[in-house]
Amino acid sequence: MPDIERILRELLANRRLTESATFTSRTYSDQPILQTGKQMRERNERNRQKVSSLPHTDYTPNQPWRPSTAGAARPQTQASAAPRQLSLEQAAPQSVAGQTVPERYYQLRAMATDQPTPGSSSFRGSLAYGSRSANRLFFEQARFMEDFEDEYEFHGTYSQYFPTYSSMTLSQLRGYFSWRTQVRSGQMPEAPLSFAFLHVYELLCGIGTTPGEQGFIDLVAFRDAFSQTDAAQGSTFSSYLRRWLRDYVAYHGLDPAVLPEAAQGMQAQVFTLLRAEEETLAANKLTRKEGKLDGNALGLPPVTDEQLLAALNECSSYQICGARLSRDKPDELRRIASDTFRALVLHCARRRKTDFVEGLFGGSYSEPYTMFASAVFYDPEPHADVSVALSPVETLVCRDGRWRRYLLCSATGRSSELGTILHAVDKQLRDKLDYAYPLKERPVAAYVKKIIDKAIDELLAEQAEAEKRRITIDLSQLGQIRAAAAVTQEALLTDEERGDEPGDAEGAGTSDEMPHAFDAPEEAPLTEEPAPSASPGSVDSPLSSAEIIVVRALLDGEAAPPNPEGQLLSLVIDSINEKLFDIVGDAVIEFDGDTPVLIEDYEQDVREILGL
DSSP states (O other): OHHHHHHHHHHHHOHHHHTOGGGOSGGGTTSOSSOOHHHHHHHHHHHHHHHHTSOOOOOOTTSOOOOOSOOOOOOOOOOOSOTTSOOSSSOOOSEETTEEOOHHHHHHHHTTTTOOOTTSTTTTTOOOTTSOOHHHHHHHHHHHTTTOOOOOOOOOOOOOSSOOGGGOOHHHHHHHHHHHHHHHTTOOOOOOHHHHHHHHHHHHTTTTSOTTHHHHHHHHHHHHHHHHHOHHHHHHHHHHHHHHHHHHHHHTTOOGGGOGGGGOSHHHHHHHHHHHHHHHHHHTTOOOTTOOOOTGGGTOOOOOHHHHHHHHHHHBSSOGGGSHHHHHSHHHHHHHHHHHHHHHHHHHHHHOSSOHHHHHHOOOEEEEEOTTTTSOOOOSSOOOOEEEEEETTEEEEEETTEEEEEESOSOOSOBHHHHHHHHHHHHHHHHHTTOSSOOOOOOOOHHHHHHHHHHHHHHHHHHHHHHHHOOOOOGGGHHHHHHHHHHHHHHHOOHHHHTOOHHHHHHTTTOSOOTTOOOSOTTHHHHSOOOOOBOTTSSBOSSOHHHHHHHHHHHTTOOOOSSGGGSOHHHHHHHHHHHHHHHHSSOSEEEETTEEEEOGGGHHHHHHHHTO
16 A cells, blocks of 8 residues: 555656646646545545435336426536536526526436546446446436426537437436427427437337337337438437347247248248248158258248249349349249259258358357347346247347347358259359350369259250140231142142043033033132031031041041142141131141041040031
8 A cells, every 4th residue: 555655755756647637627626636435435435425405306126207396506516628518517597598408317327426437348238137327217217207308499419329318418417308308299300310319219218108019109209200300310229229129029929920021031031942842842752851841831832943043133243133134034943043052952951061041151050139228228137037039040048137149041041052952043044045245164073063963954855846846827817828739739630630531522512411510710710628528417507528527537536638629738727627616616636746647535526517
């Protein structure tokens, strides 16, 4: 102790220190520069004695405030050295700048005796229940001022991290409570952002609202109103409220359905990948190594290729949905990405110790969780044990007053490994399609490249097979085709097939009798269909004899003659389909490769038409 006093005397005797502008300000002129612990305790005791001599209310922590009946005025003393705060030693002037200052502000300050200052370790979020922490002080002061109103024209500013009443000057206090009075009346005047945060802290603590559903409604309404009033600061403000509203729902046991954003984000997309993984494994009679996900138990439908691609894009460092190929060939890209994902799921299930999705994003995990982090919050009672599932990917659990957060995966960012795979999908599909905009190759595992190539080859083979089976008929060309076929047919017929004898042709002009009655114009076969003939045992048929021959053969399960009555079979079938289309409403004969087949659904209709 003598050594400490000697050092203090030497420091105080140093003329350079005592004459320094830093230590000669009026604020500290009546106080020692350095103090021992004993001197500090003596000074604090003097301050408590001074405060105890002032008139107080009958306020008790955790009890509603009741105004005091004592009307004694505070004695005037010298101002405190603490900047930006109203001194506890200072007398409460009855008026400032011509305005009467409500007594409640001085009573509010009196509650802060010997409390931690803003920025101290005890101020920054100590939530020990029953302790005199800064959070508890804020809660008690907020209850004390819960019903208070003021009317003061504030022209200053206020900017403070973790804003509380203790960090505000008298003018700022009056400005805040005057602004809060207007907010509670349904108005939303412009205000410093720290005013908005301070008001949210009050609502989180249940000040000025009923904790629970009403408190949530008031928080959302205030967030929306303030964001509309001040769009520049509203985005920052809303980002904090997003987390605090989620915490509020869990803390008060509200329905998580009021939080649509809880089901969004990367964690939710990982959940989609896990569902698709489990569906793929189940279809191949395999199971996940970490246990069943129970996605179907949640009442969720199977994951579609569209949902799977969206989830892959959201979780990947390579944004495949923004690539050029996604705009030009969306169906092909979606198919190959989905098939590649499912093939890799099976590959990992059979050859690796971890499942594919877990290898990309890690398994489920838990971590300690602070409710309303970055906010000033206090609850006088420990929270009951509870488990709240905010979404299929996130659960908050409270045990013995301590919270933990359980997440579906440990990853917090997009997967570069998945990005490499999707880039390979994009690149290799472009190469196979001879796309005009190729990509530069990136290193990728050989087995991954092989899986992608196989998926692309299977898709292209399916497309080629479908193209072979596609029949395209240009109906506008049928007339020209028939005319050309009639000319060819006429040129190929013999005299016997025509039914003409050489002598008949010579005597046709002199004989009055025309045994064959073949006097039609020469160009008639080019423009007119053969006259319909009657089908045996039926009413007049709309089909020609050649057409009837083909239909009867198909009805009997036989092969159609290649040249019925000397006509091309394909032209005869086209004519049959065209004539019966108006009756049946569809083509009745199709080709299986090069073989015509009567469509089974129309067999009875054709029999009735032909009277068979």
